[in-house]
Amino acid sequence: MSQNPYRQDFPVFRNGKYRYMDSAATAQRPDSVIAAEKEFYESMNANPLRGLYELSVMATQAYEEARRAVSGLIGAEPSEIIFTRNATESLNLVAYSYGLTFLHEGDEILTTVMEHHSNMLPWRMVAERTGAVVKYLKPLKDGTIEDSELEEKLTGKTKLVAIGHVSNVLGCENPVRRIADMAHDTGAVVVVDAAQSVPHLKTDVKELGADFLAFSGHKLMGPFGIGVLYGRRDLLEKMPPFLRGGEMIESVTLEGQTWAELPHKFEAGTVNAAGAYGLKAAIEYLNRVGYDNIRRIEDELTGMLMDVLTEYPYVHIQGSEDPSKHNGIVSFTIDGVHPHDISSILDGSGINVRAGHHCAEPLMKHLGVQSTARASLYLYNDEEDVRALSEAIPGIRRVMGL
């Protein structure tokens, strides 16, 4: 697989300048996604859901086609798909609407220390305002959550479990199904942050046991500014709106109002129809490549990357030793070099990796590191990317005078 056939579909790579390995932050976009967004504005742009004329009907159709594409991707009904800006907004929607309404003093929210801040801070807000308590599952250093930990912290008081499907630092896949089964036995609802999984793993909300599931479009090659929240229909129905305004009502009088049907109840204001249409193109692209292919490319390159990094005694990889448990994410440190310096020096060779705490400060503390560098791979990466990164490692130490 020295030649990656998909790489040519991504215009950002055509100048040959970048070795992009920061897809866990945002993915690159293929031609078809960029073309779709352009096509929307060129040939079907009107305010969707409102107009009674052809152009607006086309905009509405495009938007609803996108919703069907998303529901098909994750095994949900279209009415259970709410478009948001991103995974963060999706998780906040659940916190503000479900959390503030249905959680009370003495209830417990269970999450993990390895969550992205966006799946941690909204629950703390719910706890502060309702008097509920947030408890944290502590994984082993490779990300494994032990049964004993779950059995101890999941109690009859647990009303909501918020868990990341794949860690954005360790790359490990959490046993969402098992946790969901246990949570459902105690009557809790399960919120899954799938921002790092939907782009890489075949995800089915029913198989996972997710009551809510959030992800961002831009991490799966869609445009910025379009995200998804899946919610189980019966839960969405009893929840109050998150934002109030246009397009989310059935009728308004000075005496009161009734809310629109799902999913529009949760989509106040003019929606990002072009973004949704672009996301649909991204899903179509993803399906053309296929999750099996994505998996194969990522595992092969992750294995190669971990093999070469392990050869340097001063490089330390976080998480499992098994490349297939990384979902393309390899966080590492280099003795004597701060991760920001790693990233800046690699940038000098056109190699793009992330450095910092990756919006997961509590996990950094748990792992005993201040920050890490992170290479994250996707379907367009190739052996040359991995080779360039591994060959640049000794130079980093040299530049730093080590």
Place this chain on the structure above:
Amino acid sequence: MALNSIYGEILNEHNLRPVHKGRIENPSLVLDGKNPSCGDEITIELRVNDEDVIEDGCFTGSGCAISQASVDMMLDLIIGEKRERALKLYEIFMGMIRGEAGEEETEELDEAMVFKDISHMPARVKCAVLGWRTMREMLDGRLSVE
């Protein structure tokens, strides 16, 4: 690439073998500086006497090479100087980074001139100025030890 020209002998020397990393006796001012987005955290201690002269100073904490070396060079510059002079050097340093300071002025920064081109690495500006910002706050705000 021009970007990496920041990393050189002078910066590495201050990063690997900082002169002022450690503690001083009887500091009159102590302040933490933090870059929340990168997690860099330093603490600067200064001893300023009745004549407003910075008699001694040091720093502790961790961060990238740029933040560590920058604070070490800064302490080189300000120890033995009066408060006003240290604040003036702060203005020159910030001016240099914004590309507004004159050449003559910039030379007053001595080794700290290596950060002149940091403006080409916008993501790293906050690393280079962490120590300087903290020092300015200490001397401007007249913080005192509890």
